[in-house]
Amino acid sequence: MRLGDLQTPALVADRQGFDANVATMAARWPGAALRPHVKAFKSTALAAELVAAGHHAFCAATVREVLGMAAAGLGADLLLANEVPDPARLAPLGELVRTGAARVTVAVDGPETIAAAAAAGLREVFVDVNVGMPRCGCAPDRAGALATAAQQAGLTVRGTMGYEGHVVGIVDRDERAAGAGTAMRLLADAHAAVQAAGGGAICTGGGTGTWDCNDTVTELQAGSYVLMDTAYDALGLPFVPAVAVVGTVVSRDVGGGYAVADVGLKALAMDHGNPTIDGAAVWFCSDEHVTFSMRDGRPLPPVGGRVAVWPAHLDPTIAKHERIHVVDRIGRDVPVDLDADVLTTWPVDLRHW
């Protein structure tokens, strides 16, 4: 199958870019030093590529991601890096542990999540610490007490988790590194308290944006680096954009002012703003369309031509699609090369909840 044969809108990954991204990250965070976050790509087929690259431990954000990874035989070390206070919801994960089908660890940040984990039959947890972003995680000075409470509930504490999500997207590298440093000092102190309370040695956190300025964690939780997006690309990281939504031009202004392609709000995450089309100015997206004009006097693509639309935010964009088509290389021309071979297709099988 060729790129030109795909029904649009089609989520397409660039094999060359993906391979380069995986290699760049693995050189700095090899093997178990990296715990890739499946929430970014929600595909066991893609995760299997990361196993082949040497990474056997994964993060997940949902119960369904953990169950899907285990069902795909990728359950060597799965961390639900999120809080679930409902024992019934966690019970299937406890069952994976009981039967030995997978190793599953969950994050806890308070008495409710500790109680739920224990009641669900889970055995291992990380103490999740808030290192500056108002989301989940306990106050740093409570981490030691929570480690004690978890152990009193019969749980093994593998270590400490903290995600500096409030700084990973800062464009200026020095400012980002400084923010990560502040956050990671909080994590290091909390981790010392967890260890003093009998917790384990693993310190887990970080992300794509702090891959080269987080020296605190013993394992990095990065996911976006595999395929990237335009928001992360603005940071000047050595990872290359490798995912786009390919669309068909379905209409054109007779006056030549703009063209309209069939890639809209339902095919793209918009929380980080408009997507990008090479050489074009994106005017706006609506449910099923993107309207754009070309810059610098370039010609508009014809009706029926295809364009690559680069998403601003990877994770929720991928979550809208059923599959990722992998081509050797996504061209950066408008219209795109229709003859590019589709090498394989990765189902986005970890979607929903």
Next chain:
Amino acid sequence: MRLGDLQTPALVADRQGFDANVATMAARWPGAALRPHVKAFKSTALAAELVAAGHHAFCAATVREVLGMAAAGLGADLLLANEVPDPARLAPLGELVRTGAARVTVAVDGPETIAAAAAAGLREVFVDVNVGMPRCGCAPDRAGALATAAQQAGLTVRGTMGYEGHVVGIVDRDERAAGAGTAMRLLADAHAAVQAAGGGAICTGGGTGTWDCNDTVTELQAGSYVLMDTAYDALGLPFVPAVAVVGTVVSRDVGGGYAVADVGLKALAMDHGNPTIDGAAVWFCSDEHVTFSMRDGRPLPPVGGRVAVWPAHLDPTIAKHERIHVVDRIGRDVPVDLDADVLTTWPVDLRHW
């Protein structure tokens, strides 16, 4: 099943609100005067409710929506109100027409879409006119010539279509009505030209926002009114918000400053901004979470409590979910009433492309 039994995040519709919205719209646009737009809700089960309310003709935005409606036996009069220039993509719709399995009409706005419709075996079209929004649709002064071209290609022109999407969301009612008036004068002139060229009498367009100020169209293409969203709710229309994403509080700031529920970017469309939680200030959404505080000294819900998160934009929110759970009434309290019965579940079966 009760609301409290649903796994979260759960897309939930309010039966009382839905019924009221359907009745209000049907009183002004009864039966064939309304052509509900399935792109808003993407569910044949919901569409069947509208058939029961007297509406037998529907709009769709994708080929998949048309095929799904036909497969569900709801193909009495389906309009693909969108441009598809690829005959191969349209061929399954032509097959529906050939076999008499459904009546399918498509929008055309230029020679490419006319050629594609004819090549695919379709027989009926509307001439789609741009009435002010830079998206699809021909220039108004070309409508007559396109009607002629379509007939020369062997197609029957049922009439003229034009959507005033650039004005349907204007909050001020007078300004919205004035914008609709300007747009509809363009449509009326184009429609006269289409009819003079041998086209049919139907003039189709409009939406929820202009339901009471569009006197030009002979059938209204509204979809959002059935379940509404916070953006449309700001217009003061007589339709009530009837869809929310119910989430579980998974974490809480020890200091009581904020709570975090499991409804994030992947469960909500963000193109119209943050969602709303009754009595709360929404701080931000991330992939799987919404962080919020309570206003006016109200207590934060407990960890494990449930909250209703009201989306800013209906269509792309629903498109993220596999199903809509219908309850008698979504409470506006925080936390929500866990005892509300789930009356039925509507699969969101028209998703993707």
